[in-house]
Amino acid sequence: DAGVTQSPTHLIKTRGQQVTLRCSPKSGHDTVSWYQQALGQGPQFIFQYYEEEERQRGNFPDRFSGHQFPNYSSELNVNALLLGDSALYLCASSPGLQETQYFGPGTRLLVL
Amino acid sequence: GENVGLHLPTLSVQEGDNSIINCAYSNSASDYFIWYKQESGKGPQFIIDIRSNMDKRQGQRVTVLLNKTVKHLSLQIAATQPGDSAVYFCAEIPSSGGGADGLTFGKGTHLIIQP
Numbered sequence: 001d002a003g004v005t006q007s008p009t010h011l012i013k014t015r016g017q018q019v020t021l022r023c024s025p026k027s028g029h030d031t032v033s034w035y036q037q038a039l040g041q042g043p044q045f046i047f048q049y050y051e052e053e054e055r056q057r058g059n060f061p062d063r064f065s066g067h068q069f070p071n072y073s074s075e076l077n078v079n080a081l082l083l084g085d086s087a088l089y090l091c092a093s094s095p096g097l098q099e100t101q102y103f104g105p106g107t108r109l110l111v112l
Numbered sequence: 113g114e115n116v117g118l119h120l121p122t123l124s125v126q127e128g129d130n131s132i133i134n135c136a137y138s139n140s141a142s143d144y145f146i147w148y149k150q151e152s153g154k155g156p157q158f159i160i161d162i163r164s165n166m167d168k169r170q171g172q173r174v175t176v177l178l179n180k181t182v183k184h185l186s187l188q189i190a191a192t193q194p195g196d197s198a199v200y201f202c203a204e205i206p207s208s209g210g211g212a213d214g215l216t217f218g219k220g221t222h223l224i225i226q227p
Contacts, residue, residue, distance in 0.1 A: 004155075033214060042201050042217030043156065056214050090155050098205070098213050100146065103155035 002027065004093050004104035012110045013081050021076040021107045025093030032074040033101060034066060035090040043090055049074050050097055078109075086111045124224040131192045133221045135185040135202035142204040146215070147176060147187045149198045156201060159187070189223075197225045 005024045013019050025032050031050045035043035045058035049068035068074045072093075078085055088108050092101035125131045137145070143164040148156035160171045162178050162185075169176050175188040185202050199222050203215040 035215075035217075040219075042203075042219050043215070045214035045216065048214055058214055092215075094213075098144065100158060100161055101213075101215060102158055103148070105155045 004029075004091055004102055006089075006091050006104040006107050008107060009105070010108045010110075012112065014112050015081055015083060017081050017111075018077065018079045019081060019109060021078075021089050021091075021109075023074045023076070023091030023093075023104060025072050025074070025091075026102055029093035029095050029102070030072050031094045031096055031099070032068060032072065033092045033094070034074070034076045035092065035103075036060070037088040037090055037106070039087075046076070055097070081111045083111050085109065121219070122222045122224065124226055125192050126226050127192060127194060129192055131187075131189040131196070131223060133187045133189075133200050133202075133223065135187075135218055137183050137185060137202070137204050139204060139206050139216070140180075140183065142206045142216075144205040144213070145176070145178060145185050146203045146205075147174075147185075148201045148203060148217075149196075150201065150220070151198045159200075192223075192225055194225050194227070197223060199223070 007022045033048040034046040037043040046060050047057040048055045052068045063079045065077045088106040090106045092103045094101045146161040147159040150156045160176050162169045162176045167178050173190045177186045199220040201217050201220045203217045205213040
């Protein structure tokens with residue numbers, strides 16, 4: 001049984017570019033949450049998707065957007081990249097709301 | 113704003129000893145707490161969780177204690193092994209009518225195992 005998978009594993013972009021990160025939830029999970037983790041910090045909640053809708057959003061600008069597909073997989077899009085967007089982006093899935101979230105390995109984004 | 117924090121950034125223990133990692137939270141409305149372990153270069157790994165209607169929960173070699181009176185959470189690891197070396201985060205989910213549950217994480221405690 002595959003766990004949460006994310007792609008790509010690493011990515012290098014330049015300021016002003018756009019990036020799309022992908023996440024496939026654990027089998028049987030329908031809820032996907034995205035987090036940003038800066039070096040030496042705990043993960044920060046970006047947003048959560050359930051039933052293909054954004055259900056909750058953390059304190060992130062509109063440059064951060066997402067989507068959930070009918071098969072429950074999800075994408076995170078970041079526009080107009082800033083140097084400060086360099087971080088590990090984590091996806092977590094759960095079998096519904098208010099259930100334990102299981103994390104993927106993350107995508108390491110470096111913005112130059 | 114309200115947040116979850118940890119008392120010690122680094123904890124060093126001898127192999128075989130018990131480890132206790134502490135966490136203070138400030139959101140009294142939180143009703144679900146989770147401990148995660150994160151090894152270098154990996155995503156957080158679920159260890160154990162506890163809901164606010166409990167004060168203790170045990171797993172394999174781990175115990176989580178919740179003291180709602182002082183808003184304190186702890187993770188006890190018995191007979192610490194080298195593989196326990198990692199950063200440990202506590203995370204909380206505030207109760208909300210909407211049902212969505214973005215986790216709020218603390219900064220983490222780096223557990224170092226001395227041989």
